[in-house]
Amino acid sequence: MRVAVTPGGTVSGPDSLSVAPLLANDPVWLMLIKAVVIFAFLLLLTLFAIWFERRVVGRMQHRPGPNWNGPLGLLQSLADALKLIFKEGLMPRMVDKVVYIAAPIMAGIPAFMVFSVIPVGGRVSMFGHQTALQLTDLPVGVLLALVMSSIGIYGIVLGGWSSGSTYPLLGGLRSAAQMISYEIAMGLSFVAVFLYAGTLSTSAIVAQQEAGWYIWLLPVSFIVYCIAMVGETNRAPFDLPEAESELVGGYNTEYSSMRFGLFFLAEYINLINVSALCTTLFLGGWRAPWPLSLWSGANEGWWTMLWFFIKVLIFMFVFVWLRGTLPRFRYDQFMHMGWKVLVPVSLAWILLVGVARVLNTATTLTTSQVLLWMGIPLVILLLIVAFWPARAESGEPGEEDEYDVVPAVAPSHHGEPGVVGPSLADFPVPPMDLVVPAGPVRKGRVDVDS
């Protein structure tokens, strides 16, 4: 199966749809403006996201949320950010200094980089220059997002390790395992998009979705990506690395002041990044949604930016919704879901998509014929699976019995003193007949009894 090869087999294929040639003509000052605007915009969006999250979660829990500072409490996150900046940065004694300082930076910088390849809008004219609302367009743009998230993990893992304390270390280990596992599912969900778009460039993928968004064509990939992106951003219900009821604060327990602030910032920017990437890959990027797209002006100029951010905001709302609704996963359930559900489902789906693609391009069958020939057996298969008589759950009655029988009385133990008696309870209790051997008499030993 050739990836990214169109019938023409030349760059006049899908890659030519990218806006890279247009961006290549940008003067340096325009690039600088774009970079600074993206940076500032991400910071503002983070402040907004924190306020948004607190308000929405508040509403879901029947309380107002922050409503004191500024109109509707909008300045609350600004106040929090200022507080973080002016706090004293504590450094615990056990830390590994260099790594401890570098870790938040390693988490923060990659988060900002991802947005450079996201097409925020279509072609516009900025200060008399024809350009696209995108900082740069790499031929392998989507991979940049994967690269940056894999570098961002280092920040979290090293922050946990360098703190020299147990809870952060556990949080760091969890996050390493979690992000590696979910990055695989995430990468696999991209593959089907690449197969259909025939390119890895973000702007070209958006251009390819002119006929229809990939969410309709590749629903399984979309669902897998949506689950993986929650796991990838350490958000509830997958917030195991910072599970505050288990690990205090997880990897950032020993951090304070702006070093903690950087982790916090990185988390929210990553949330925006994955939402933006999902919008780009599956929801048509900056394209207007259906009833609006009937108006020909909707997909031109600065309007496109509006549609893009509306879609991103919807994703952010879903993130908050999930957090307000779902309890945290147990670690083994989480890993089970990543490796035994998402990865195999993605692989099977890629196989299907690949076959459909080959049938479409290499044979004379039309698209509808291919869909028919593949879809009908698939639907029949799914129906059979759905209505297959459920396996007799052999464990159920047995388990009932097992827990109905309560061991009556623990046999009283009259063994040799010093020997630990058998305990029926599986809860560790100190043996009551344990004879403690007299220790060597040391100077200054405090004997309470005497």
Next chain:
Amino acid sequence: MIAHLTTAVTTAVGAAVTPLTATGGGAGGAEEIVFWIVGPLALLGAIGMLFSKGAVHSALWLVLTMMCLGVLYITQQAEFLGFAQIIVYTGAIMMLFLFVLMLTGRDAGDSVIEVLRGQRVAAGLLGLGLVGLLVAVLMHAVGTLPNVGLTDAIAERGAVGSLAASIFTTYLFPFELTSALLITAAVGAMVLAHVERTKRERRSQKATVLARMRSDRMSPLPGPGVHATSASNATPAMLPDGSIAPGSVSHLVEMAVSEQVARRFREGELVPINGPEHPYRPKRAAIDHEGSAENIVIPAVSAASGGSAGAAHEGSES
């Protein structure tokens, strides 16, 4: 360590030689500037990996080298290769390394005992030989092979397309061999790590909840080794001989109170766990067996006598 040395040196040499092989790219000045910044950084990473003390620091230096190599690939129009290098080596392989290293503890140093005699000398010689071989091959390649450049290939199918075409047509067999090797390793690791479990060995979550709900105590149990008799922080820990364990009560609490609690405990006024807070409920099975529930009411565990450990918690766990 010596194996690491060879890896580091060969990657560094590879970093130094690659720009010479692909001058046909034509990026010109910018590429050269990037090379002179990133190349020394890659070498620094390799050297730092060798000479840093902690294993995690070594791994981080190696990460630096790998990222620099990725950047070098990208500057030579091989964006896909560069990003794949960073995703695979930095993102996955080194992360797994770190994962293991972090578990070994921070102060675990290298072992300095030589287990095999002459191992270091042999490894050093072999390492030098490998470096010599690789340098010779690379120099030969740089000197004799023609520079083709990537322009034609990219024009034909795009950067990713031409790479995919050569992997899946010309070099299909080596590619499949590599994947077979990796799969063998993965299956081997799984076989080694596999443990047969009988079905009953682990309770399902549902069964655990049911058991918890049917027990007399739905709240979590106290920590291991605790016989909770009261919620007072004056309650001392009792050693098996009935004395108060030193250090079990904060020195801010008056000792007389603790001693009073200990005395009441010895005299049987205090009973563990099944106090009024957790009223004892006789169990069906227990009544069937014994006729009355009296037998299983927990006796005040006289600390010195051999009260059964299991009985003390019978009410709390079935």
